[in-house]
């Protein structure tokens with residue numbers, strides 16, 4: 001079991017996230033500039049932090065998600081979990097919390113693109129109801145790999161929100177405010 005909490009990005013996270021972003025996406029042409037991202041009104045950036053086993057003290061960032069939204073639509077720009085923290089539900093929790101927040105601001109559609117070979121991410125998105133909507137042939141310039149386009153629509157219904165909440169309740173402490181103390185204790 002991994003203990004972690006999720007919070008909105010803070011300046012303390014910038015350095016580690018920049019390093020993590022480079023490690024997770026070494027081939028990305030443009031790195032995420034977290035200091036700019038965190039200041040924008042139309043972005044959400046959540047960061048997962050490992051917790052000590054007493055579940056009080058939060059450690060370094062271990063994962064993040066960065067999304068851009070307009071009136072009713074959103075795009076997932078960047079999303080990753082540090083290699084040695086994968087497989088513990090961190091990715092699931094980051095997506096669940098982001099979708100819950102997006103539903104709360106009346107977002108109706110979420111779009112993303114993912115490498116064809118990226119089975120872990122594609123499986124995760126499918127689990128949350130994202131459907132494949134198209135292919136951008138040879139989209140990635142490093143290896144000419146196709147991009148799979150996926151989207152999720154009209155997810156702000158009671159059943160889906162209950163699914164998101166129960167996913168979160170099973171997985172983690174979470175807190176989207178500035179306070180670093182976990183807001184929800186379910187472990």
Ligand SMILES: CC(C)(COP(=O)(O)OP(=O)(O)OC[C@H]1O[C@@H](n2cnc3c(N)ncnc32)[C@H](O)[C@@H]1OP(=O)(O)O)[C@@H](O)C(=O)NCCC(=O)NCCS
Pocket residue numbers: 024079080081082085086087088089090091092093113114115118119120121123124127
């Ligand atoms: C995709 C990624 C964020 C998943 O993070 P994670 O914390 O390991 O994911 P979780 O532990 O929450 O797993 C969630 C689901 O993802 C899928 N998944 C995760 N790892 C998987 C693997 N190795 N193979 C197949 N499916 C996998 C499963 O459906 C899993 O659900 P389950 O545990 O109920 O079976 C992580 O693998 C990662 O950072 N990859 C590199 C960056 C990346 O691909 N980002 C997305 C770009 S579009």
